[in-house]
Amino acid sequence: MSILTSLRSTRILKFLPLVSALCILVGITWLLLLPLDDYSRRTYISENALLPGQVHTYFGGSEQDVFRAYRHEVTALGKNASADGSGVMAEKIRGIFEAFGLKVGKQKFEYTTAGGVYAGENVYAVLQAPRGDATEALVLCAAWINTEGELNESGVALVLALARYLKRWSLWSKDIIFLITSDSRAGPQAWVDAYHDLHTPPAVTSLPLKSGAIQGVVVVDYPTSRGFESLHIVYDGINGQLPNLDLINTAVRIASGQMGIRTTLQEMWSHDNEYKDRLRTMLRGMVNQGLGHASGPHSSFIPYHIDAITLQAYGDGWHDEVTLGRTVESLFRSLNNLLEHFHQSFFFYLLMAERRFVSIGTYLPSAMLIAVNFTIAAIGLWLKSGRLNDKEDEDNKSNDGKGSEEKEGLLKSGEKAPSADEQPDLVSEERPLLLSMAFVVAIHFLGFIPLYLFNNLDEKNFTRAFYVFTLLNIALPSVLCAIFTKSFAPTSLHFTLIKCFSLLLLGMFLSALATLNFSLSFLIGVFASPITFINPTPKRKWTVGAAWMALLQGLTPTTALVGVALYWGEPLSEILKEAAFGWRVWGMWTQVVVWCVWWPAWIIAGVLVAGSWAVEA
């Protein structure tokens, strides 16, 4: 009681917007400080069993000739079979695997999304562990076509050569699965779904052959036949989930420590390990995480709690397939040592250089502060709406004598008027909750319309649909506001409460989201932060409203979509296609957050601004 009364009677309410602003400011500054030496940490191996780079690697010598032979086969196959798809490829690779004496399985899959058909055939072989009991497995994977759409000739050949080579060792305690998927996007997903019996036959067929629980996955992506300069480690999973940091650390340590290959992250091809490059790496990682799409064939494994990375050979250099092969060999020897599933190191982290990271405890406050700013604003608005008549109250200050008379009059006309000298604090006014609540909930449900639309349209119509939607979106807040004011005649109190509930929901969703996908929560929080400062009280100059409206229009989800398209340098329809594909195939839920959390909050903000024109106080 006393806290609340003091909140109401003092001027704390006035300071709440400042507190909100401070939260946003501190949140963003916090993030910007992270790349500094004092706030980030050097990576380290937590799991002692891994012993990265402690073994001699023997891949090389005559294996190189074998590798080259396979590469010829793959290149030839790639040239001939490009037309009729992966059936020929799968059959040919099956023959090669069987020649080693491995058990081989094939899997056909076909996904239909947004009018496009994604079909292919995966082929895989299981090397049964000489010292294991088939309860655990590791996966070495190469996609026939890599994420860029190139033929992954050396990658596939390397997997084949390694399959032949690793088979000769007697020290494996986990099964090794050699997987060649026909593409980088749908193939791995179909395979891992079927491995866990969560596929949908007949579109995705079941696996004829299985092994134990998968402990780790390494994907090799090496699309050229030339030497490479550095190893690009891709680690983002679907919906922003990440593999255990130990796996990345092991790969970095083996590649750079044992093999002397430079490693890079997040397409930062040159990295001086100074503030600017660290920040850029971190931000690129956050964008990838926030979008929640698959960044490589490994991404599909991560939602199944399987730690997975892609090793991409990048650039022209003097490292060759033997170095990469030995890296993979050493990595598998480390993984083979695992006594239990990766669990020691971090699952939530931001990498800013290959050996520099921050963990969740350090970075989470930034997103939480931004989410909290909305909650604080909501609490402030709630308290404000509880005052008998705050507008009158403000007038009082300018015009004291007359004002207090007015106030008394108001109090007396109230239902439970106390005697004149009493503070009315205890007599809580009933707030008109129902209408405001219904409005906020209705707008949130409205979000399902664009969600459904953009996930189910045909890809040919995407661009047109997007432009039509953008135009509608510009007008929608004003139209909604007009309808709302016409039919319900809301007062400024209604608008205050609408803003209160909207911000409360936004803060709640974002703080829950921050635990699942930090980057998405942070990015949406930053984009939505101006909403906190919209003044829902009418009777303002229309120019202020116009300025607000212009600002808001610049911060819509549709603008963000255009921004993503520019960032990737791809046409809009491609982005929308990827989103629809992700929704259907990968189980990506970034759209749900955009359309059912962010977009409704934006619409309501627009309605509030429009309301400041429409409603006469």
Added chain:
Amino acid sequence: MDRRSFTVVIAAVILRLVLFTAFPSLPNLLTNRVELSTPVTSFKRLQEGLFLYTHGLSPYDGGVFHQAPLLLAFFTTLPSNPIVVYLVYILSDVLSAYSLIQIATSGVSVSTPYHTSSRKSSTWPPWAVAVAFLFNPFSIATCIARPTIVFTNTAILTAIAKGVKGHGIAAVLALAMASYLSLYPVLLLPPMVLLAYDSLPAAKKVGRSLGSFAAVLTAVFTVAAAGLGALSWGITGGSWEFLASTYGVHLLLPDLTPNVGLWWYFFIEMFDSFREFFLCVFQLHLAVYLAGLCLRLRKQPLFVITTLLGISSIFKSYPSIGDTALYLSLLSLYRHIFPLMRYTFFVTSTLLYATLLGPAFYYLWIYAGSGNANFFYAITLVWSLAVTVLVSDAIFAVLRDEWETERPEMKGKEIVQI
């Protein structure tokens, strides 16, 4: 039931039918949520028990099934069509709503023989109370997840509806059913007796002291409970096994599946030598409020029942969202005290936060593997905190309302408790 209430009920039935049929995966999804299904109410476990029962095995073998034998008998008589099961649960919700409408119509929440609130004009009409129950997302989710707590809730509400009409025998019979299904409603017997006694028409009260009335009702309750026990004995083929597997589980907590309550984590962490002691403490803690509330709130026995339900939804051994939904629906009868409550916004937002973060943390713990049990337990603590604040705030408001009714001149004045 007036026309509006009727419309509300019809709309709620349609909504539930749509949810059941239009989203076929939804019932199973919700059934697996630990927040909705506990070991003693889960629909999945009920099916397991049914399978064993229909195959002539003891349903209590294997330690999965912990629900009352009569439920087995009831569900075996039903056709195995899922639509029928859906309809049974929907019907149960409708009966609960009907009871709530009766309770609201009786006006007991604002005026009893000893107390008539000065704010009685601001209660919700019966149909609004029905809306608050039938369209509460927690009630809807509970209905779709099909835990057997739904039947307990119906029995409790029926008992109250009978109680406010002064039908003492019928009330304790329904209460015996509720206690038979999930034990803890037995705590409601004393306030239920008070409620039934207060609601007796003046003519019937003549010559009947509260003591004799209570003795009769307690006897009826005991006989009814014993009868149900005997019936169960018959159903399970002459074995008392069910006692240990149902009430024993409520009391001794052998199954530590997570839920929204406070027990599971505590007893996971506990050293075995302290287990018995803390079991006693935790169980006693539930019962300890009974006498105090009955004495202090003697004028409003319905509110004692409401508060006890709120308390048991926090502190009982296997609580679920369904218990909280029942408390919230009864609280909606006390619309007139809402203005006196101080933390409504805090409670609402905390409950909403916990509702969102609970599944998120559970996901991180169980599926993503990146969190651990502490995450989820922290949220259940927050949830319990919110309900606790709500319960105590409601008690404060009701006491304040009583006080203001006694001393109208004190309305709106600040009070300091010393």
